[in-house]
Amino acid sequence: MRNDPFMRTYSPRQEALARAASQQAASAAAASRPAANTGAVADVLAAYLVKGEPYYRPVADEVELYEAAYSVRMPIMLKGPTGCGKTRFVEYMAWKLGKPLITVACNEDMTASDLVGRFLLDANGTRWQDGPLAVAARHGAICYLDEVVEARQDTTVVIHPLTDARRVLPLEKKGELIEAHPDFQIVISYNPGYQSLMKDLKQSTKQRFGALDFNYPEHDVEAEIVAHESGVTLEVAKNLVHIGERARNLKGHGLDEGLSTRMLIYAGSLIAKGVAPLAACRVALVRPITDDPDMRDALDSAVTTYF
Ligand SMILES: Nc1ncnc2c1ncn2[C@@H]1O[C@H](COP(=O)(O)OP(=O)(O)OP(=O)(O)O)[C@@H](O)[C@H]1O
Ligand SMILES: [Mg+2]
Numbered sequence: 001m002r003n004d005p006f007m008r009t010y011s012p013r014q015e016a017l018a019r020a021a022s023q024q025a026a027s028a029a030a031a032s033r034p035a036a037n038t039g040a041v042a043d044v045l046a047a048y049l050v051k052g053e054p055y056y057r058p059v060a061d062e063v064e065l066y067e068a069a070y071s072v073r074m075p076i077m078l079k080g081p082t083g084c085g086k087t088r089f090v091e092y093m094a095w096k097l098g099k100p101l102i103t104v105a106c107n108e109d110m111t112a113s114d115l116v117g118r119f120l121l122d123a124n125g126t127r128w129q130d131g132p133l134a135v136a137a138r139h140g141a142i143c144y145l146d147e148v149v150e151a152r153q154d155t156t157v158v159i160h161p162l163t164d165a166r167r168v169l170p171l172e173k174k175g176e177l178i179e180a181h182p183d184f185q186i187v188i189s190y191n192p193g194y195q196s197l198m199k200d201l202k203q204s205t206k207q208r209f210g211a212l213d214f215n216y217p218e219h220d221v222e223a224e225i226v227a228h229e230s231g232v233t234l235e236v237a238k239n240l241v242h243i244g245e246r247a248r249n250l251k252g253h254g255l256d257e258g259l260s261t262r263m264l265i266y267a268g269s270l271i272a273k274g275v276a277p278l279a280a281c282r283v284a285l286v287r288p289i290t291d292d293p294d295m296r297d298a299l300d301s302a303v304t305t306y307f
Contacts, residue, residue, distance in 0.1 A: 045139050048100035056085070056092035057225050059217045066093050069210050075163040075186045077206070080214025083260025085225075086189045089214070090144050099183055100141040102132045106151040112158045116171055128174050137162060137169045140183030148188040149199055156205055162186060163208035216248065216261055225261060230268025236277070239306040240264045243281065246302040247289070254295045259285055277307035 069076050070093070078086040087103075094101035104115065117131040136143035148156060161168050167180040188209065190201070216222060219241055227237035241264060248258035263285050270280035281303040286296055 044135065045100040045141055048102050048141055050091055050095040050101055053095055054088060054091045055228060056088055057217070057221060057228070059085075059214075059221055062089065062212050062214075063093070063096070065212060067097070070097060070185055073167075073182075073185050075159075075188075075209045077209040077211040078187065078189045078214055079192050079211050081191060081193070081216070081258060081260065083262030084214050084216050085261060086214050087144075087146065090142070090187055090189075094142050097142075099185075100136075100139075101144060102136045102141045103144045103146055104132050105146050106148050106155075108150055108152060110151050110155055112155050113173075115155065115158055116169060117174070119173065128171075133159070133162070134169060134171060134178060136186075137178050137180045137184050140181030142185045142187060145186070145188045147191070149190060149201055153202055153205075156201065159186060160205070160208065163205075216244070216258065219245070222261055222264070226264045226268050229265045231272035232268040236271060237264075237268060239277075240267055240281075242306050243285065243299075243302050246305075247285070247299055250295070250298070254292060254298075255290060257289070259289060263288070278303060281307065 066076065066089075078089065080086055090103075091101060113131065115131045115133040117129050117134045119126045120129050130138060133143055135141065145151075145159070158169075161170060162180055162184075163186055167184070169178040169180065170176075171178065190211075217225065219238070222244070223234055223237040223241045226232070226240055227234045230237070232240070244259040244261075244264050247255065251258045267277075267280045267284035270284055271277050275283075282300065286299040286303065290296055290299070
């Protein structure tokens with residue numbers, strides 16, 4: 001038996017059970033008709049439905065693994081370097097599962113109230129406003145906390161009761177305990193390697209999540225993505241990917257971070273607009289990633305090898 005102070009004044013379990021029963025049928029229908037479920041979810045979530053299929057090229061078995069994790073509502077951590085497809089993946093999965101997606105860009109100034117909600121003053125006095133985490137938990141959305149490591153640890157712990165067997169969110173200021181909707185799931189993104197001792201997730205946070213590893217896709221797959229997203233030919237895309245791979249080999253030897261798929265798409269987009277490949281690569285690949293003159297020369301010469 002739980003010993004929640006909130007249970008003495010409020011019985012959310014009864015409400016949650018009733019709500020779950022009425023929404024179960026709608027959720028089942030939504031899951032089987034991912035593209036046309038707009039009418040089946042509460043109005044409050046309509047704005048968060050992913051409209052139209054996002055382009056996502058699977059690179060391994062991440063789609064199946066995520067579906068299995070969602071089916072048991074396992075909290076999921078997407079791990080990987082910047083610009084390798086984590087956000088696109090979660091958008092695609094939300095669309096595929098027919099679930100609304102509420103994304104929160106985390107930062108170090110974020111407080112627990114920014115996530116769970118706060119009382120606001122208006123003409124009629126005060127009224128409670130759910131934060132994004134509370135909206136997702138109450139109504140049944142996928143809540144994506146992007147760059148969660150940026151948030152302070154005392155903020156991150158508010159997700160703890162939602163990410164273990166309890167699946168509840170206490171709204172302490174309001175004296176309410178939200179029982180998470182059956183459709184609710186939490187997803188966080190995490191860039192391994194960017195952490196310092198001061199900024200990392202606690203073990204007690206990490207160990208509440210299953211993790212999917214992301215990385216830059218292998219050559220042909222990445223070229224396919226770059227061609228699709230930027231509009232260049234596959235041949236040009238392959239050259240861009242070659243340059244990306246050369247630069248990634250320099251990580252730890254003068255470069256802090258590899259060239260991301262996102263940067264290759266930027267370069268491709270400029271080329272598709274008629275910019276000369278050398279200039280496009282300078283602007284979109286080389287100049288943003290390093291200020292070191294020797295490193296710039298090395299990267300520029302990699303570019304001239306392929307264009
Ligand atoms: N597997 C993929 N399928 C389709 N597009 C992809 C894929 N991987 C990367 N992309 C493309 O790369 C771009 C960058 O990916 P995304 O924004 O998802 O990166 P991210 O991993 O979330 O980066 P960050 O950690 O900086 O937020 C996307 O806009 C998309 O165009
Ligand atoms: Mg992202």
